[in-house]
Amino acid sequence: MRGAPGTVRRVDQAVRLHILPHLGEVALRDVSATVLRGYVATLEEECAPRSARKVLMLLSNIFETAIDDKRLTRNPMRAKSVRWPKVPAEEREAWPLETALRVRDIINPRYRIAVVVALGCGLRQGEAFGLSPHDVDFERGVIRVRRQVQLLSGRLYFALPKGGKTRIVDMPRSVADELASHFLEYPAVEVELPWGGPEPEREKRAFPLLLTTPHGNALRSNDFNDHAWKPALAKAGVIPMREPGQRWKASRKDGFHVLRHTYASIILEAGESVVTLARWLGHSSPTITLDHYAHFMPEAGGKGRAAVDALLGVVPERTPEVLTLT
Numbered sequence: 001m002r003g004a005p006g007t008v009r010r011v012d013q014a015v016r017l018h019i020l021p022h023l024g025e026v027a028l029r030d031v032s033a034t035v036l037r038g039y040v041a042t043l044e045e046e047c048a049p050r051s052a053r054k055v056l057m058l059l060s061n062i063f064e065t066a067i068d069d070k071r072l073t074r075n076p077m078r079a080k081s082v083r084w085p086k087v088p089a090e091e092r093e094a095w096p097l098e099t100a101l102r103v104r105d106i107i108n109p110r111y112r113i114a115v116v117v118a119l120g121c122g123l124r125q126g127e128a129f130g131l132s133p134h135d136v137d138f139e140r141g142v143i144r145v146r147r148q149v150q151l152l153s154g155r156l157y158f159a160l161p162k163g164g165k166t167r168i169v170d171m172p173r174s175v176a177d178e179l180a181s182h183f184l185e186y187p188a189v190e191v192e193l194p195w196g197g198p199e200p201e202r203e204k205r206a207f208p209l210l211l212t213t214p215h216g217n218a219l220r221s222n223d224f225n226d227h228a229w230k231p232a233l234a235k236a237g238v239i240p241m242r243e244p245g246q247r248w249k250a251s252r253k254d255g256f257h258v259l260r261h262t263y264a265s266i267i268l269e270a271g272e273s274v275v276t277l278a279r280w281l282g283h284s285s286p287t288i289t290l291d292h293y294a295h296f297m298p299e300a301g302g303k304g305r306a307a308v309d310a311l312l313g314v315v316p317e318r319t320p321e322v323l324t325l326t
Contacts, residue, residue: 004150004159004164005150005152005157005159005196005197005198006150006152009152009153011058014054014055014058015058018043018046018047018055019055019058019059019062022039022042022043023035023039023059028063028066028071028072029072031063031076032076033076033079033081033082035076036076036077036079036082037081037082037083040052040056040082040083040084040085043055043056043085044085049085049086049087050087052084052085053084053085053087056077056084056085059077060075060077060078063075063076063077092261092264092292092293093253093258093261094258094261094262094264094265094296095258095259095261095262097262097266099236099238100115100119100259100262102236103115103232103233103236103238104116104119106232106235106236107228107229107232108228108232109185110186110214111211111224111228111229112178112182113128113178113179113182113186113210113211114128114129114211114224114256115259116175116178116179117131117143117175117179118256118259118260118263119259119262119263120171120172120174120175120178120263121143121169121170121171121172121175121263121280122169122260122263122264122267122280122281123143123145123169123260124148124161124162124257124260125221125224125256125257126148126149126150126159126161126221127145127147127148127161128211129148129149129209129211129218129219129221129224130146130147130148130149130158130207130209131143131145131209131210131211132146132147132188132207132208132209132210133183133188133208133210134207134208136171136176136179137171138176138179138180141170141171141172141173141176142168142169142170142171143168143169143171143175144166144167144168145161145166145167145168145169145282146160146161146166147159147160147161147207148160148161148162149193149209149218149219150198151220151221151222152197152198153198155194155198156193156198156218156220157193157194157195157196157197157198157202158193158194158195158196158205158207159195159196159197161282162282163282163284165282165284167279167280167282169280170280179210182210183210186210188208188209188210188212189208189209189212189216190206190207190208190209191206191207191208191209191212191216191217191218192204192205192206193205193206193218224256225255225256226248229256230242230248230250233250233254234248238254239251239254260281261292261293264277264281264289264292264293264296265293265296267280268293268296268297269296269297274286274289274290274293274297277289277293
């Protein structure tokens with residue numbers, strides 16, 4: 001299978017744990033709707049609905065490949081009687097801006113810029129770790145997101161951003177100022193890692209990175225989360241302080257990715273278009289952005305009312321405040 005190393009591993013795990021034990025001995029031609037209805041029921045006992053749907057999508061893709069290879073004439077997963085588990089609607093949660101700024105100001109100063117580029121430009125954690133001074137265009141006011149640092153099986157490597165696509169994001173003046181200060185305080189360090197996967201035989205590439213450990217190494221997400229991110233959350237009152245010898249008690253919603261959700265909420269509440277936000281976030285379609293963040297959009301009809309009021313000479317009572325990261 002081709003794809004990102006992490007994706008390949010997850011697919012392999014899903015096949016081994018959830019498909020082969022139940023359908024591995026069933027011939028393709030014998031996988032009927034009846035068989036699949038029983039399989040779905042079993043899968044719902046093993047997995048949460050969202051995980052179960054991912055396994056079923058993988059299985060459906062396997063059947064589609066079999067159709068392409070003339071081994072099947074139809075995809076049994078498409079039978080109307082084969083009902084996939086329903087997943088409850090999940091809205092992305094953002095932090096209040098005050099909370100995000102408090103964490104920014106509390107975190108180890110060496111890693112403050114990671115919070116700034118996530119909150120101010122929507123970068124993912126791995127993209128922040130892979131950011132180089134060469135990616136920052138102060139003249140045009142943009143950041144070119146060209147790579148990320150990934151961790152798999154304990155080994156670091158460079159890879160293209162999620163989806164295999166680079167992108168350009170707008171860089172607000174507040175972010176540019178923070179980056180300029182960071183460059184002076186923490187000069188970039190050149191780091192060499194395999195490209196495209198953690199295997200030692202992979203081609204190695206070197207880039208000067210904005211974010212490194214004090215020893216000049218690329219950041220590992222697990223180490224950063226345990227030694228920089230979660231302690232900052234605790235000091236900011238977001239999560240409880242850790243007892244000696246105990247693990248951090250932090251939920252998934254308070255992971256580093258919450259800064260990206262907060263960025264999206266700020267942009268949409270300011271009235272920016274979904275198409276523009278989708279491009280800055282690196283989503284393949286504005287539909288994905290809407291699915292994730294529609295609840296952050298201002299009340300429908302507000303702009304239309306304002307346009308009609310302007311046409312008819314009605315003066316607004318007040319000017320909306322503009323959110324800044326300062």
